[in-house]
Amino acid sequence: MPENLILVLGDQLSADVSSLAGRDPERDRVLLAEVMEEATYAPHHKKKIAFCFAAMRHFADLLREKGWEVDYIKLDDAGNTGSLGGEIKRAVERLRPARLVVTEPGEWRLQDEVQGWEQALALPVDILRDDRFFCSRAEFAEWAEGRKTLRMEHFYHEMRRKTGLLMADDDPVGGKWNFDAENRKPASQDLAMPSPPRFEPDGATREVLNLVAERFSSHFGDLEPFWFGVTADQAGQALDHFIAECLPRFGDYQDAMLTGERFLYHSVLSLYMNAGLLDPLEVCRRAEAAYQEGHAPLNAVEGFIRQILGWREYVRGIYWLRMPEYRDQNFFDADRPLPGFYWTGDTDMACLRAAITQTKEEAYAHHIQRLMVTGNFAMLAGIDPSEIHEWYLSVYVDAYEWVELPNTLGMSQFGDGGLLASKPYAASGNYINKMSDYCGGCTYSVNKKTGNGACPFNPLYWDFLARNRDKLEGNPRLAPVYKTWDRMSDDKRRAYRESAAVVLASLAG
Ligand code: FAD
Ligand code: DLZ
Ligand code: SF4
16 A cells, blocks of 8 residues: 555656655555546647657656556556546555645646545645746746736746846846847758757557557547657757757747748757656756857857746746636637638648648647747637637647647737737738748738738738727837828728738638
């Protein structure tokens, strides 16, 4: 009979996660369970399910090597109840532990469920802080208390001071907190692009791939080729590769998009950090060391660290501060269904086709593709935020609601009315043309503003601003944009609105 039954969730695969730290392999027992409920609460991409199950199985092996006794429930094991609650109940009946220990789940829906287990199981349940994050939920709430605005930049300065990352005593290294102004270069095809390392699936991963192929064939996305790392060791190799090959140019081309280049200089490390295979602090320290050693410039290193120390922590803070109401916010009352091409990539718009096709094949798109292509289009077209939220939660290998929801609903859809972003990330085709080479290969003309053959982003952009004027014109950052609209002739404005109506009508088909 174990003293503690320790439940480790599929995104808690860190050997020193708080539920395991300080426990005793001699007296305690670990439980990991593959369950249908977690694999289907959103219609996850096949690669995401495969990554999660393969990483869980390899993690169980690692724990056994470290001397832990692990009960591992496979999806197809006889008696698998299909839910974490069911598997906990079975394990408690089987093992009769004195208490249950779990690190706080990353998603609200699961945390809500776990909070009911103590009563349901008539057993003490310890829910421990997830100290893999720099900022606890309570600390974020304290920071937010009494502030008029909750801007990421202010929070990020606090995190820099707290961790000492890129600090020279009390001042930011280089005399500035943020070097983003240097990070907006478009890329060109003559640059050498290092692809992330690809890992050959071993026997255990192959077994998972067969399972996913059989049981989740109707889910979105291509299962093969499957090249993600599934162990901390492989995730470490991916980090080494990023620091050596990509980090020096990460800043310059952070916002760029290029046909056929799916990763550019991005790290493709979010899946590993979110699952627990990489420690965010180690990732930041390695980037900082690359700057100190003269291997990477400050604009790249600061920009990279800001994404993890700033944005990643900040969106998690917002999520826990505002859930569960947050997910139902819909500032623009947008109610259009998600166009079918989001699930197929079957559209003439080259930018959307590229972002969605690579999403289907890789379960990955980089930030600007998510924000300024698929996200921007959905907001301009007035797509119901709950539908676009479900899409983002399903299609990316790194998607967990704590990070996906604020990015989708807050940053990309402005669905929270400006809690997270100071203005909507709305852009016409001009932005996409500036930051990518997609428009050259598109059926539509980015320079045509209205009518047949015009880039659909152009009329949709102005239509979005015009139809939401009552909600947006008070925003000082949008004043010049509304001035431009007001200076247009009636005919021009009418042409934009009519063209937008044609585009919107075509989405329903
Ligand atoms: P890089 O560009 O190399 O950045 C380095 C790291 O910084 C990332 O690995 C990630 O951990 C962190 N990061 C960067 N931007 C953000 C951000 N805005 N929020 C949080 N962390 C950030 N990220 C997820 O991890 N899961 C999601 O489900 C997710 N959904 C998103 C949905 C939308 C609509 C948008 C606009 C962004 C979303 N992001 C999400 C944030 C970001 O796009 C991804 O973290 C990034 O593209 C992952 O690729 P990468 O590892 O190559 O990142
Ligand atoms: C993403 C995922 C999937 C697909 N399957 C499982 C699973 O079978 N068992 C499990 O413990 N965790 C899984 N996960 C990760 C959870 O969904 C994640 O722990 C919660 O969403 C909390 O962040
Ligand atoms: Fe996208 Fe418009 Fe450019 Fe086509 S022309 S790739 S739709 S921005």
